[in-house]
Amino acid sequence: MGYVLNRRVSFSLLTVIIVMFSSCKADSKCEFKAIFNFGDSNSDTGGFWAAFPAQSGPWGMTYFKKPVGRASDGRLIIDFLAESLGMPFLSPYLQSIGSDFRHGANFATLASTVLLPNTSLFVSGISPFSLAIQLNQMKQFKVRVDEFHSSDLPGLHILPPSNIFGKSLYTFYIGQNDFTSNLASIGVDGVKQYLPQVIGQISGTIKEIYGIGGQTFLVLNLAPVGCYPAILTGYTHSNSDLDKFGCLIPVNKAVEYYNSLLKKTLSETRTELKNATIIYLDTHKTLLDLFQHPLSYGMKHGIKACCGYGGRPYNFDQKLFCGTTKVIGNSSVTAKACRDPQNYVSWDGIHATEAANHRILTAILNGSISYPPFALNHICPSV
Structure with a gap:
């Protein structure tokens, strides 16, 4: 299904943020010392292109x-x-x-999935750095940090x-590629069959990080990919499948199913992790509103891409x-x-x-899209 579905580069999923704030009281200063992020292209700050250098303008x-x-x-x-x-x-x-890892590390890479890429659910074209690989990288990072400090090896700067790992924020923004990679081949109903596995893997990863000292987790949910130009041009549909905003109804309903289960x-x-506070971030809510009502946010275009080819209505060619x-x-x-x-x-x-x-970040900070209720800018006065 073109660039998104064949190369598995989606606006990544899951995007769920889990925050365990056992050490942050409402009347104290919450000082996170680092962020460790797990994700796909939606939160990749250069990992994929470090492994496979090729990016050119107009990116950035x-x-x-x-x-x-x-x-x-x-x-x-x-x-x-x-x-x-x-x-x-x-x-x-x-x-x-x-690189400078004094304030954390980003394990996210473009086209990453939650489930292992060599499973029969997927064909070639996605990143080899699945969530399981990213978790192993995190574990190895912690081991190496402990070794360097215990032996006073060069590179400590x-x-x-x-002791930073219990004072860090662990963020998850992954799962979109698991959702979009098979839409063209097995359809929405086929994709929905394995989404519980995706969510189970995310939960399991949180538990493992908690087991090695993680105290705070943020998880972003899945974006309304049925409004993405790449999906709109690559997923076979009729006009009756579109809502009044031009987004794909069956795709976005499947996204809602995923987010509800997540x-x-x-x-x-x-409930299982008694000393952890887990926060689900409904970034889907904000992004969907942006697609549907861009003018309300001082923007002009919802389902039309800025960078692409093809003009109206999507300016996207697979x-x-x-x-x-x-x-x-x-x-x-x-x-x-575009300019x-x-x-x-x-x-x-x-x-x-x-x-x-x-605009999504603003909603995260003020707590309007967090469950349970959680306002980062209230709990952390430094924000």
Whole structure:
């Protein structure tokens, strides 16, 4: 199904955030020392491109003014979150040059899935860095940090203290590729059959991190991918499948099923982990409202991509994704970026613009999309 479904680059899922705030009381200063992130392209700060260097413009044009490994025109939600907590942007775990892990690490990579990529559920084209691999990287990172401090080895200047892991925020923004990678081949009903496995794996990962000292977790839920230009142009449908906003009804209903199950599972996990506070972030709510009512947020375009080719209504071509050039007919054409990405919700038909990411971050900070109720800017006065 084109770039999103064949290359498995979705605006990643899951996106659930679990926050365990056992050490943060409402009347105390909540100081997170680090962030450890698990995810896909929605929160990848350069891991994929560190492993497979190839990114070119117009990526990063809004904030960085150059490609920096983000699947956006600028900052991602995880970038804004780090800034809000007074931290630098997270260094990708896979980046060997220039990384600084004193404030955490980012294990996310573009096209990553929750389930193992070699399972029969998936075909080739997705990232080898599934959630299980990212968890193993996290465990190894902790082991190495402990070893370096116990032996006073060189390199401590870019590593966190060994007691940081219980004072960190663990964020999860993954699952979208599990959802979108098979839509074209097995349809919505087929995808729904294995979504409980996806959610179970996320819950299991949280439990493992809790077992090695994790105290705070944030989990973002799945975005309304039925509003994404890449899905709208790649998933076979009729006009009756579209709602009044132009989004795919059956796809978004399946997303709602996933998010409902995710919320329920996290509630059960919260009960099981007595000393943990688990927060489910309904980023879907904000993003759907952005797609449906962009004007209410000072934007102009919902389901139209800023960077792409094809014009109205989606400006997206499955064979010509953002920044690439191809001969179509007798002409060489390029999928170019618009001049005003701040007016778009969708950057490239697959991922959000910096403007959209910033609006989601605002909702995260004020607690309007968290369950149970949780306002980061109230619990952490430094925010």
